Amino acid sequence: MKRKLFRSAVAGILAFVLLVGSGTFTKTTHANEVTDWNLDAAILIEASTGKVLYAQNPDALLGIASMTKMMTEYLLLEAVEEGRVSWDDQYSVNDKTFELSQDRALSNVPLRRDMQYSIQELYEAMAIYSANAATIAIAETIAGSEEEFVKMMNEKAAELGLENYNFVNSTGLNNTDMKGYHPEGTGATDENVMSARATAKLAHSLITEFPEVLETSSIPTKTFREGTDDAIEMDNWNFMLPSLVFGYEGVDGLKTGTTDFAGYTFTGTAKRGDMRLISVVMNATDENGVGSYAARFGATADLFDYGFNNFSMQEIVPANYTVEGQETLPVGKGKEDSVAIESKDPIHMVVSNGQEEAYKPVLQLDEGLLNEAGELTAPIEKGEVVGSLTVDLGDDSLGFLDENSASSVHVDVVTTEGVEKANWFVLSMRAIGGFFGNVWDTVTSTVKGWF
Structure with missing residues (x-):
């Protein structure tokens, strides 16, 4: 309940500040040109064509925090499609996922030792609430261990043609926050990194191959374990969903991420008419260099405004x-x-x-x-x-x-x-005609040379 009250308080404060027009939480609307945002990197693409509309430092290797979970979502949806995992499969909690899930400061739904959880509800906790222990549970279900799952993540990144990336865990947490449970073979302080371009490409692959992910990422709030003593309200961290405090028309995904290393990051997507945009902003800060929800969502809104106001799908040919x-x-x-x-x-x-x-x-x-x-x-x-x-x-x-x-x-x-194909007679006549034509050309050229 403390986490719920904290989130509600944050949302209320943000809403109030937006209404009174504080400079700290300004949001440029209807942008017709790219403005100077306080970002380490950003990219904006149109989804159906992959056309890049804007890029700022797009190939720098930076922290991605929970945007990592887009790869976990991809591998889960692929496993379900291939029949290797079912939504009804049950996961039994182990020491690792139990202990991590009890730390609500890490964005979690608490898991009980004596309980089993369906992959469906763990997936919803991951996609809506960015629940970290639930994400690890999914990784263990798919690969047997998070260590093996990390290998799958990096292999899939290579298969998708990503460049500038390194996955060290399934969640996006800094390994330091994993209470000693970070995947074997990774450093205790390691964190997942990607470029803005690679992150956009992962998002593009995810929603292109598994568009159903947007059905879940667009849910503003849902109750985990509804009807039980463990019921918890999961409010979506994507405050740009239309009904939330930074609501933006057409937004239906995709994944936020925040750590001390990565800063405030966000991969967003919005559709208006026949055009869908995908944006990535990395380490968004305000004019004082302070990271915030408003900084990342405000920059994303400006990117979307720029795209929707200045570009359109056209039949060129x-x-x-x-x-x-x-x-x-x-x-x-x-x-x-x-x-x-x-x-x-x-x-x-x-x-x-x-x-x-x-x-x-x-x-x-x-x-x-x-x-x-x-x-x-x-x-x-x-x-x-x-x-x-x-x-x-x-x-x-x-x-x-x-x-x-x-x-x-x-x-x-x-x-x-x-x-x-012409028959032999026609081809023969053409050859003969060509021969005499060449002879005639030679003769006439020679005669002309006499005079």
Whole structure:
């Protein structure tokens, strides 16, 4: 109950200060340009394309605190999908999870020694309340021990193509706070670290592959063990959920994190219309260098405002598009000597408002399909992929989250009809015609040379 009263008091104080307009808790709204935030790093991306809209020191290795739990969520949801873990599986509390869970200052739901807990309720405690012992219980269920789970975390990070990361535990706690129970093979003072870009990429992978995570991360409050003597109200630490004190329209996730080492961090996501944004802010402080909830949520709100106010999803290139001057490809050994080509699908991309015309379509042919004369060789099927269409990003230096995301602005270019191979007689006549044509060209050139 002390934890509950403390959280309620904090929320009340924040709400009051926001209402009276204290400079300490200012929040810039409807930002149309990037402002100078007191952050060690930040990044903003559009989720469907992975397009980076803003980046500040995105590749620095920094503490991530409980944003770590996004990896634990990923591995759990993957294990459930693959049938290795069930939501109804029961976890039996051991000395480690019991002792850690009794420390409410570490963000926990207390677990009883003589109780079993379902993976479902442990997952909700982790995703909503950032409960640390519950997170370790999940790690032990999946891998047998937290030590083995940490190995899985780092292996999955490599598999996802993350760079600049190191996981030492499943929760994001500093190992010093784990009462001697930190995973074997890690240092007593170690803490999980990632870059803002790697953190955004993890979040992007999580909500893309397991969008159901947002159903839980968007729950503002829920009772743990409702109807029992252990019932505890779990208030979501993400105060940007629309009904909470820093409520922001469209926010439905994702994970906060706070330690002395990492400072106030937050990976947020919000959707408005057909555009979803993912942001990461790391070690957010106010103008006096003091970390706070208001600093991280205020900076995140500014990032979201910047994204939603200045960018939109646009159809840059329609389906069935043909590049001027490259509407056809020559065909060798076919009944026709050329074939029409066009893009198969449209290209959608998030663009800065009013800059739609700055992106130019670029045709990239598959050189491996062309002979030395630059021709396709018959026979050719209708709808055969002969290359791709992309867009020239011009002087856009931010690019995409990774190469896989960049492929979102590539669509196939296909033939619009089939071309049959010409029969031997036609090919022979063409060869003869070509021979005499060459002879005639030689003769005329020679005769012209006489005069």
